[in-house]
Amino acid sequence: MNISRVHSFSATIQYKGTNYNGWQIQNGQAGKTIQGEINYALKKITKSELIHTIGSGRTDAGVHALGQVIRMDLPFMIEPIGLQRALNALIPADIRILEVKKIDESFHPIYNAKWKEYIYCFSTSTIISPFDRELVAQYPYEIDIAAMKNGGRLFLGKHDFCNFSCTGTEVKSTIREIFEFSLEPINGGHPWINLASSGATANYYLFRIRGSGFLKQMVRLIVGALFNLGRGKIKETDIAAALVAPYGVKKVGFVADPEGLYLAEVHY
Amino acid sequence: MNISRVHSFSATIQYKGTNYNGWQIQNGQAGKTIQGEINYALKKITKSELIHTIGSGRTDAGVHALGQVIRMDLPFMIEPIGLQRALNALIPADIRILEVKKIDESFHPIYNAKWKEYIYCFSTSTIISPFDRELVAQYPYEIDIAAMKNGGRLFLGKHDFCNFSCTGTEVKSTIREIFEFSLEPINGGHPWINLASSGATANYYLFRIRGSGFLKQMVRLIVGALFNLGRGKIKETDIAAALVAPYGVKKVGFVADPEGLYLAEVHY
Numbered sequence: 155m156n157i158s159r160v161h162s163f164s165a166t167i168q169y170k171g172t173n174y175n176g177w178q179i180q181n182g183q184a185g186k187t188i189q190g191e192i193n194y195a196l197k198k199i200t201k202s203e204l205i206h207t208i209g210s211g212r213t214d215a216g217v218h219a220l221g222q223v224i225r226m227d228l229p230f231m232i233e234p235i236g237l238q239r240a241l242n243a244l245i246p247a248d249i250r251i252l253e254v255k256k257i258d259e260s261f262h263p264i265y266n267a268k269w270k271e272y273i274y275c276f277s278t279s280t281i282i283s284p285f286d287r288e289l290v291a292q293y294p295y296e297i298d299i300a301a302m303k304n305g306g307r308l309f310l311g312k313h314d315f316c317n318f319s320c321t322g323t324e325v326k327s328t329i330r331e332i333f334e335f336s337l338e339p340i341n342g343g344h345p346w347i348n349l350a351s352s353g354a355t356a357n358y359y360l361f362r363i364r365g366s367g368f369l370k371q372m373v374r375l376i377v378g379a380l381f382n383l384g385r386g387k388i389k390e391t392d393i394a395a396a397l398v399a400p401y402g403v404k405k406v407g408f409v410a411d412p413e414g415l416y417l418a419e420v421h422y
Numbered sequence: 423m424n425i426s427r428v429h430s431f432s433a434t435i436q437y438k439g440t441n442y443n444g445w446q447i448q449n450g451q452a453g454k455t456i457q458g459e460i461n462y463a464l465k466k467i468t469k470s471e472l473i474h475t476i477g478s479g480r481t482d483a484g485v486h487a488l489g490q491v492i493r494m495d496l497p498f499m500i501e502p503i504g505l506q507r508a509l510n511a512l513i514p515a516d517i518r519i520l521e522v523k524k525i526d527e528s529f530h531p532i533y534n535a536k537w538k539e540y541i542y543c544f545s546t547s548t549i550i551s552p553f554d555r556e557l558v559a560q561y562p563y564e565i566d567i568a569a570m571k572n573g574g575r576l577f578l579g580k581h582d583f584c585n586f587s588c589t590g591t592e593v594k595s596t597i598r599e600i601f602e603f604s605l606e607p608i609n610g611g612h613p614w615i616n617l618a619s620s621g622a623t624a625n626y627y628l629f630r631i632r633g634s635g636f637l638k639q640m641v642r643l644i645v646g647a648l649f650n651l652g653r654g655k656i657k658e659t660d661i662a663a664a665l666v667a668p669y670g671v672k673k674v675g676f677v678a679d680p681e682g683l684y685l686a687e688v689h690y
Contacts (some may be wrong), residue, residue, distance in 0.1 A: 170552040218553070248552040284438040284516040285486070285557060 160206070160227040163234060164257045165241075167192075169249040171218045172288045172413070180213045185215070188222075188249055192202045195244035196226060199237070204229040210263035210420040211270065214371065216412035218289070220273075221252075223420040225263045263420070269333060272419040274361040274410065275340070290358065291414030297384030299337065299359065305383040306335045308393050309363075309376060317396040317409065318376055319369030330372070332365040337380075362418070371409050379407030428474070428495040431502060432525045433509075433556070435460075438515040439486045440556040440681070446480045453483070456490075463512035464494060467505070472497040478531035478688040479538065482639065484680035485525055486557070488541075489520075491688045493531045531688070537601060539686040540641045542629040542678070543608070558626065559682030565604065565652030567627065573651040574603045576661050577631075577644060585664040586644055586675065587637030598640070600633040605648075639677050648673030 167188075175185030179193070189207055197204040206227040213219055232240075234254040241251045276291040309332045316328040340360040361380070363373060379396075382388045388406050396406045435456075443453030447461070457475055464473040474495040481487055500508075502522040509519045513523075544559040557593045577600045584596040608628040629648070631641060656674050664674045 168552055242549065247550070247555045250549050250552050252549070281510065281518050281520070282515070284436055284518050287438075287515045289553060304610075 160229070160259065161231045162259050162261065163226045163228065163237060164217050164255050164258050164261060164263065165226060165238070165251050166253045166325075167219065167222050167224060167225050169222070170288070171213060171216050173248060175215045176213055176217065176237050177209045177219075177222065177257040186261060188213075188219075189224075191245050191249055192224070192226075192241065195241050196228065197239045198244055199232070200230070202229050208263055210267055211368070211417060212370070213415075213417050214374075214412055217415045217417070218413075219417040221419045222417050223263050223267075223422075225257070225261060232294040266422050267367070268367060269364055269421045271362060271364040272368065272369060273416045273418045274363075274373060274377050275414045275416070276359055276361070276377075276410075278357045278359070281289055288413055293381055293410040294408075295381075295385055297381065298386070299339075299384065301386075302380040302384040303337050305380055305390050305393055306337060306361075306376075308390060308397060309335065311356050313397045315369055315372055315397075317399065317405075318372050318379070320371040320375075320409070325369060328369060330365055330367050330369065332363060334362075334364040336360075336362045373415060374412070375407045377407075377414075381410060382407060427478045428497070429499045430525050430527050430529065431494045431496065431500075431505060432523050432529060432531070433494060433506070433519050435487065435490050435519050437487050437490070438556070439481060439484050441516060444481055444485065445477045445485045445487075445642050447488065454482075456487075456591060457492075457575060457594065459513050459517055459673045460492070460494075460509065463509050464496065466512055466609060467508045468496055468498070470497050476531055476674050478535055479636070479685060480638070481683075481685050482642075482680055485683045485685070486681075489687045490685050491531050491535075491690075492569040493529060495526070508672075520576060534690050536634070537632055537689045538636060539630060539632040540636065541684045541686045542631075542641060542645050543684070544626045544627055544629070544645075544678075546627070555680055559679040561654055561678075562651055563649075565649065566654070567607075567644070567652065569654075570648040570652040571605050573604060573648055573658050573661055574629075576658060576665060577603065581665045583637055583640055583665075585667065585673075586640050586647070588639040588677070590642075593637060594639060598633055598635050598637065600631060602630075602632040604628075604630045641683060642678040642680070643675045645675075645678040645682075649678060 169188050173186065175183060175187050177188045177189050179189045189209060193205060193207055197203060206228055208225045210223040234256055238251050238254040276293050278293055278295060278297060280293050280294045282290060299314040314328050315330050319328060338360055340358045361377060367413060383393065392406045437456050443451060443455050445456045447457045457477060461473060461475055476493045476629050478491040502524055506519050506522040544561050546561055546563060546565060546629060548562045550558060550560050580597060580599040582596050583598050587596060604689065606628055608626045629645060647661055652662065660674045
């Protein structure tokens with residue numbers, strides 16, 4: 155870009171990923187992206203093509219965000235509050251800009267992140283409330299939650315996650331550090347829906363994981379491995395082996411459905 | 423229909439109305455309907471055109487149901503639990519059959535109802551969480567909730583609601599009785615979304631109304647009148663006048679947006 159000086163902003167954004175092909179603009183791929191919608195709005199606001207955006211992480215098709223952080227470079231200064239309002243007026247209602255801040259040009263939403271937290275919400279019910287169907291993954295099997303909690307401990311610490319990432323993505327290193335995780339039952343659904351509805355919203359669980367960074371589909375592959383563990387299809391030793399073995403070891407997981415996954419928070 | 427004997431069932435169903443043109447099949451009108459989806463599935467299950475369904479009430483385009491009750495007439499007997507499972511396997515995930523019961527042929531879901539309850543969920547926030555956008559009506563104004571609660575009392579009891587119904591529908595009588603209502607603040611959003619998100623889900627309110635029956639768009643016109651009252655655009659005396667005046671009095675309300683409305687319960 156031929157800009158003598160850029161004006162940089164960060165934004166915290168929330169989106170329901172159901173109708174999008176993920177955060178990042180995909181060259182040649184069909185489907186709308188969150189970044190595509192935001193870039194389109196920024197070009198309208200600035201009446202310029204000289205805009206640039208970077209997200210703190212790609213989220214895949216159907217994956218949601220509660221606190222995605224992005225950087226926006228514009229060719230001139232705009233008041234942050236005015237920029238937030240203008241964006242929210244122009245982008246679809248399933249993407250909301252929660253906050254805009256003026257930032258230093260040196261800020262990078264990926265490299266400056268200290269940790270990221272993802273949550274994965276799933277239900278073991280055979281019936282999911284129609285109001286939650288796009289926001290909760292359904293895994294309608296008898297699973298041993300205690301075994302999954304025990305197995306989750308294996309991921310803590312620094313590991314080579316090459317066996318827990320989608321192939322075909324180029325990264326410098328597949329080593330990541332997991333700081334914390336939890337798996338707990340949670341009351342499902344909207345409060346006003348629970349009040350009147352039947353038992354259709356029971357048996358929800360929330361998996362949280364906080365780490366230095368995550369490879370492509372890493373959280374969903376970890377959840378898939380824990381699902382397999384919870385059903386007795388694999389043992390803890392299989393997960394432990396996959397965490398030390400070189401790339402190509404027997405698959406211990408599968409890519410769990412996207413609708414339960416949320417990029418919850420990025421911490422700087 | 424030329425059926426020597428029908429086998430009748432009732433079903434309690436839940437649906438997210440966003441993608442539907444209401445409950446009832448509309449001849450000549452575009453758009454999918456909930457009834458259309460259920461009839462289609464029943465014809466597949468019975469391999470017969472000799473099926474018939476009746477809902478306890480039409481819900482308009484975009485309106486939801488937590489406990490719509492319907493009657494289904496089939497040409498032969500099916501176990502209720504098997505019928506429920508077969509229906510849930512064939513209909514879209516935004517409609518769920520919560521329960522199926524064998525019923526007497528005399529049961530009529532409209533005429534046998536003792537009361538119905540609707541809820542209307544709205545937010546006064548300027549930003550609505552992307553996860554709630556289709557489930558909550560946005561009314562981003564400063565409103566006097568106490569004044570609305572006081573005004574709501576005027577609707578209690580038996581009244582001619584001709585000025586609170588959509589014109590063009592033929593009904594024998596426009597007299598209905600309201601038994602109860604409430605208007606309270608409520609914690610918005612899904613519990614797991616609240617945990618991590620910003621203040622975007624604040625300022626939710628829940629309006630409940632229970633009555634002998636409701637005319638077309640009656641709840642939304644009542645809510646619209648209360649919104650006008652809450653903003654000081656009309657006075658309590660305007661509502662009182664509309665409840666005693668013949669059809670055609672000055673409009674006190676407007677048809678509030680459909681996405682906040684839920685048919686919550688039908689009691690027999």
